[in-house]
Amino acid sequence: MKGIKRIAIVGPGRVANHLAPAFKEQGITITGIYGRDAEEATRLSKKVESPIIGDIGKPIGADLILLCVSDDSIAEIAEQLSPDNKAIVAHTSGAVPMSAIPDHLRRGVFYPLQSFSADKKIVWENVPFCIEAESDDDVNSLGSIAEMLSSKIYILSSEQRKSLHLAAVFANNFANLMFEFSEELLEKAGIDRSILHPLILETANKVLMQKASQSQTGPASRGDIETIKAHRELLGEGSNFRVIYDLLTQEIYDRNHHKKL
Amino acid sequence: MKGIKRIAIVGPGRVANHLAPAFKEQGITITGIYGRDAEEATRLSKKVESPIIGDIGKPIGADLILLCVSDDSIAEIAEQLSPDNKAIVAHTSGAVPMSAIPDHLRRGVFYPLQSFSADKKIVWENVPFCIEAESDDDVNSLGSIAEMLSSKIYILSSEQRKSLHLAAVFANNFANLMFEFSEELLEKAGIDRSILHPLILETANKVLMQKASQSQTGPASRGDIETIKAHRELLGEGSNFRVIYDLLTQEIYDRNHHKKL
Numbered sequence A, B: 001m002k003g004i005k006r007i008a009i010v011g012p013g014r015v016a017n018h019l020a021p022a023f024k025e026q027g028i029t030i031t032g033i034y035g036r037d038a039e040e041a042t043r044l045s046k047k048v049e050s051p052i053i054g055d056i057g058k059p060i061g062a063d064l065i066l067l068c069v070s071d072d073s074i075a076e077i078a079e080q081l082s083p084d085n086k087a088i089v090a091h092t093s094g095a096v097p098m099s100a101i102p103d104h105l106r107r108g109v110f111y112p113l114q115s116f117s118a119d120k121k122i123v124w125e126n127v128p129f130c131i132e133a134e135s136d137d138d139v140n141s142l143g144s145i146a147e148m149l150s151s152k153i154y155i156l157s158s159e160q161r162k163s164l165h166l167a168a169v170f171a172n173n174f175a176n177l178m179f180e181f182s183e184e185l186l187e188k189a190g191i192d193r194s195i196l197h198p199l200i201l202e203t204a205n206k207v208l209m210q211k212a213s214q215s216q217t218g219p220a221s222r223g224d225i226e227t228i229k230a231h232r233e234l235l236g237e238g239s240n241f242r243v244i245y246d247l248l249t250q251e252i253y254d255r256n257h258h259k260k261l
Helices: A014-025 A038-047 A071-080 A136-149 A158-189 A193-209 A225-235 A240-257 B014-025 B038-047 B071-080 B136-149 B158-189 B193-209 B225-235 B240-257
Strands: A006-010 A029-034 A064-067 A088-091 A106-112 A129-133 A153-155 B006-010 B029-034 B064-067 B088-091 B106-112 B129-133 B153-155
Touching: A006 A014, A014 A029, A014 A038, A014 A136, A029 A038, A064 A071, A064 A136, A071 A088, A071 B225, A088 A136, A106 A136, A106 A158, A129 A136, A129 A158, A136 A153, A158 A193, A158 B158, A158 B193, A158 B225, A158 B240, A193 B158, A193 B193, A225 A240, A225 B071, A225 B158, A240 B158, A240 B240, B006 B014, B014 B029, B014 B038, B014 B136, B029 B038, B064 B071, B064 B136, B071 B088, B088 B136, B106 B136, B106 B158, B129 B136, B129 B158, B136 B153, B158 B193, B225 B240
Parallel strands: A006 A029, A006 A064, A064 A088, A088 A106, A129 A153, B006 B029, B006 B064, B064 B088, B088 B106, B129 B153
Antiparallel strands: A106 A129, B106 B129
């Protein structure tokens, strides 16, 4: 086989709904859609003009079977696939090792590192794709279809991808929680949340220019005890806010002053 | 007096080095620079072609005296100013109330909400300016010179500004700490930190579109216990990383599932 021209999709959820139409636009044939939720599967199959796969226990006609299912379903679904499948069987998860797919299959990983919203269109060009497979040929095949969508291709081991996924939790989920906190403080003070948007953009843009540790500013990194006191007072005792404030303030302080507050 | 045409700068630090040249470009005359560090003061005075102020105890010829000094010096420096000054005396701090300036002066606040780096040029157009003063006339005067630089003018009380400053610590310093953590995890795994840049930009851009609480994704918000377990294992027991991971994960989980992990 030279390259991947036909893809079957297992799991018609959010990731599949973004990926399948993008592949179709690149001239890839979507040879089948499988989903336990018949309604979801039908909707995606219409969107990409592809038949429904009735029985995933039979060999599937495709060069790549893409498992776009939830992390804890990957092993279970992959177990159901026939060992007679010729296709690469790749999952799309950041957190799950390639070994979750049984080794009698031609296994791989095809992980787009992005936070997918149901309603927001993805600009694929900037999405990093993390590829793993057992042979160089399969790495190249997966890399080639990733390159149809993006210029950012990374070949990572399962171990590396696990660290990357955790790093993404800090950079995305936890940073977003910080933005949530700030919006709640503003709402309570009767200030429109848009006031912080330029600062949030600036914070993100700085990380692109230099390491985050070089951009740190604020009362904790300056060791400005008076301002920290005032903040703690404002947060009030016993709130989760304050526990988190104290812990993160201490961490920044330690990194910049090397002693206890 | 109609409007502010002459500004004196007290404190030739980072904020002054950004603000004074920007005002000069707008045709404002910088009538004097005062700094306890003679070298810093001289450098800024040359930059904006302004004389050095020798004695800040004497009345200063200006429409606005801008105190660009550190938070804990504002009260002390303002005390030294002559009560005969006709100018508005405004500080540039987010955390300090207007009342830190003695009430025999015509006091005000002129707070640009941005994270100033020594080496990065500010795009003023998007910087929110937070204004406070005791008379409507002075609010208008301060607002007018802010409008020379930016389209985002907010009139906030000292109480509101205090909440805003705390919110900015979450949105900037703490979010940046999350980026630091993620870079350290990547470095340890031998992955280039640029892999997370598209996700970081996407995270920030989403906050501009909708409330952060509506953008939350990831294992904690999904209640994906297996992935959380794997992350905790990777972080190892007893690390600060892990304590922070647990606390933030619990917080996101609570917000989305309303029960204990």
